[in-house]
Amino acid sequence: MxxxxxxxxxxxxxxxxxxxxxxxxxxxxxxxxxxxxxxxxxxxxxxxxxxxxxxxxxxxxxxxxxxxxxxAGVSQPLTAARQYKKNIGRKLKVQTEAGESIEGELTDATENDVTLKWKTREPKPVGKGKHTVKKEAVVPYNDIVEAKVMITFN
Structure with missing residues (x-):
């Protein structure tokens, strides 16, 4: 069957x-x-x-x-490279093999990996206070334990 x-x-x-x-x-x-x-x-x-x-x-x-x-429901994790490609421009939450959790905008999806970009507040290198820093991570598919599209309401 x-x-x-x-x-x-x-x-x-x-x-x-x-x-x-x-x-x-x-x-x-x-x-x-x-x-x-x-x-x-x-x-x-x-x-x-x-x-x-x-x-x-x-x-x-x-x-x-x-x-x-x-x-495939919106709450289900992404499993195929084609799913990542169709979600470029959306915010993802990715759990990696190393236990890292990354939330950022999916800006690229190749055959081997995805690129996420986000902004974060970090302490200034000199002086007091914090400043906004742009971050980027390229994560290979085989390092992703789970990836979900983050639903945002404006």
Missing amino acids: REKVLQLLEKALKDDPSLFLIDFTVTETNQIRITIDGDNGVTVEDCIKISRAIEHNLDREEEDFSLEVMS
Whole structure:
């Protein structure tokens, strides 16, 4: 069952290259769960299209199953390089392997790493008081434990 669903899923995603797979599971009881994202977001119609492409090519008489196709939620961590690229300009909170927590604007996302920029208040090098300093960090994907988009309300 898993292999057939995966083939159908890959074909459906190939038909719409702006969509990409985030997560795919098939349980022992044939509960199929698919999470997708898109370069331009994901609509309900996108989920229905992927669901139909799979469901219409499986035979319930042969094997019973349940199918759930959903979009990656805003509260879910980023897992694919394409997700970082579509979130350039947004604020991220990144936890690194070294235990560091970085909150900053995502300014670049390459195939290997992301660039975050932020401002912070630090003690002046000479004299009393603090001044604002611009910081930047380039973090390789394999050093990221978790990255989430920070939701801000203006």
